[in-house]
Amino acid sequence: MSIGSFLIAFFLIRHLRKFAQNAGLPPMWEQILLRAQYVAIGLMVVDAVFDKEQLSKWAWHLFLLGLLWLIYPRSEFRPTRNFVSAVLPLVLINIVVDFTELVASTFARQYNNYFEMAQILAFGWVIAAWVSTQRQQKALEKERQKRLEEEERNRLIAAQNTQLESMVAERTAELVRQKEELEETLTELRATQAQLIQQEKMASLGELTAGIAHEIQNPLNFVNNFAEVSVELCQELNEELAKVDLPESDRDYVGGIISDLVQNQQKIAHHGKRADSIVKGMLQHSRAGSGRKEPTDLNALADEYLRLAYHGLRAKDKNFNASLITNLSEQVGKVDVLPQDMGRVLLNLFTNAFYAVQQKQKLNGDAQYQPTVTVSTKRCDEEVEIRVRDNGVGIPESVRSKIFQPFFTTKPTGEGTGLGLSLAFDIITKGHGGTMEVETEEGKGTEFIIRVPV
Amino acid sequence: MKILVVDDETDVQTLFEQRFRREVRSGEMQLAFCYSGEQAVDYLTAHHSEIVLILSDINMPGMSGFELLRHIRTTYPIPPPTVLMVTAYGDDQSRQQAISLGANDLLSKPLDFQALKEKLKSVV
Structure with missing residues (x-):
């Protein structure tokens, strides 16, 4: 009978250990169960070596009872109760049978058949419980597997989500960048259109x-x-x-x-x-724009007309004085332009500049004010830039868009025809394919910027 | 000296008559006027070889000054009159064209009558 007890103990412990592993119980239980297994094996070995059936029988009973006593009340092992409680009757019946044999052997022999039947029934129950538990466990296992798979899937989805999230962020950044670029281009186009x-x-x-x-x-x-x-x-x-x-x-x-x-x-x-x-x-x-272009020293031209305009004004107003500043870059060299037309443009700009500083001097009468007219030239890659700046009265916002229109003038009747700047604009844009811009601040001064392609 | 003035502006006649009043009065100069190229051609045919000098505008409706000039230079017989062209556009292109068609000179508007008088004296 001891081999039956061993098998019961062996399968019970195996079942419990498997449960403990799957349910994630504390490792303490694994150790206890492992020790129980060693004890079971030890008992079996001792039983086989010494062949004291009466003694080993009771040792097995004690061992199994102890094991059940240890496991049964534990809430952690509640899911295994089905199987454990199936084992309990068999153990108890075995104890009752052995006890009866010990104290009343005649009675035991007389009712041997009943005892054996009870033992077989209990054993059958254990096997049935074991099979059902096994089946249950398989279902559980399957479910657990499914849950694990689902978790894995969720984890994958989460990972993919993160990846997608980062891709979306990347795309969004790209789109935002493109949008900004487009907006910038649009602004540029609008300016060009204007x-x-x-x-x-x-x-x-x-x-x-x-x-x-x-x-x-x-x-x-x-x-x-x-x-x-x-x-x-x-x-x-x-x-x-x-x-x-x-x-x-x-x-x-x-x-x-x-x-x-x-x-x-x-x-x-x-x-x-x-x-x-x-x-x-x-x-x-x-x-404007007819005539022949010839290589012209723009620096010399600018310098000459600056002086011409200054002395022209000084001839009319002896009290007028201004600082003339020239920042002429040697890199400008000779440029193909219509010299007379370009001279007319420069003369016009200088005359306007001197007029603006003269007006400012008249207006505020500030002794500290130093009228200054600056001309600077610069060579960029494909073009030559001429800037004519004054620190005069500036151009009010309201008339800024009109200054290049023919007949627009702020001078008193008879002093200006309003054709100077419009003609200058024509000469630069039509005659030379260049651009003419103005930067001005009322009360601070004005700067005209001419750019002519080389 | 007989001068033919061709211009589609009729007021030119009054202006010339007043400007050259002294010369006309003294018999130094005779003025004839035509108001179109076609009229000038007819006039020249009728007053054969009387005209010494022709002063013609270039821009005229119908026959232009250049066409008149070409006509004079290709068909008008001896002696060939002096032809001065008058234009509002004193550009090089008109000048080249006028000279190549056989004009003696090209004057630009507005006419400087003082200079014109000098020129008439030197031309004739």
Whole structure:
């Protein structure tokens, strides 16, 4: 019977150990169970060696009872109770049978059949319980496997999520960068568009101006010519009058009228000439860009016209003084331009600059104020840059967009035609394919920047 | 000296007559006026060889000054008159064209009458 006890102990312990491992019980239990196994094996060996059946039988009973007593009440092993409680009757029946044999062997022999039947039944129950437990455990195992797989899957999904998350972040960053780039390009395009519209407007205004000038020129010529010839006629009339005999008072009266007529015709001629010079300026628009380009020393040109403009102004206003600063880069060298046109542009910019500083001096009367006009040249890769800066009155925001339009002027009537900058703009953009920009701050000064491709 | 002035602006006649009043009065100069190229061609045919000098505008409706000039230089008989062209566009291209068609000179508007008088004296 001891081999049966050993098998029971062996399978019970194995079952418990497996359970302890799967359920993740503290390692203490594993050690206890392992020791129990060694004890079981030890008992078996001792039993086999000494062959004291009566003694070993009770040792097995004690061992199994102890094991069950140890395991059964433990809440950790509650899931194994099904099998453990199946073992308990067998152990108890074995003890009862052995005990009966010991104290009442006749009674035991008499009812041997019943005892054996109870033992077989208990054993059968153990096997049934073991099989059902095994099946249960298999189902559990399967479920556990499934759970593990699911966990694995979840872990994979989580990993993939993180990867996706980082990819999305990367994409988002990329998109944001592209968006910013596009926005920047859009801003640039908008600026270029505005510039193009402005240039187109200027170009058509220039053409219009030239067209108007052509139309006005002929009638204006007549006005001037007839005014001039009338002056001559009056002189002739005076000469003829001298030959005629007239009372002195009448002669004076007629003479006075004639001299008034002469004066009127001279006035007509004078203002006609004024209009004519405006028309000439307007006609320059149609000529901007014609003519031949030749290699020109821009630095020399700038320097020459700076002095010319300064002395031109000084001739009119002896009290005016200004500092002239030149930052001319040797790298500029000779550039293919229309020298006369470029000279006109520079002269115009310098004249404006001196006018602006003069206005500021007049306005604030600050003794500390030092009027300064600066011209600087620079060679960039494909272009030459000329900057004309003054520390004058600056250009108010409200008129900044109009300064390149023909006939726009802030000068008093008769002082400016409003054609200077518009012509300069035409010469630079149409005549030289360059650009002309202005940077200005009211009360601080203005800077014109010309860029001409080389 | 007989001068033919060709211009589509009729006021040119008044202006010339007043400008050259003294010369016309003294008989030094005779002025004739035509208001188109076609009219000038007819006039020249009718007043054969009277005209010594022709002063013609270039931009005219119908027959232009250049066409008139070409006509004069290709068909007008001896003696050939002096032809001065007048233009509002004093550019090189017009000048080249006028000279190549046989003009004696090209004057630009507005006319400087003082200079024109000098020129007339030297040309004739």
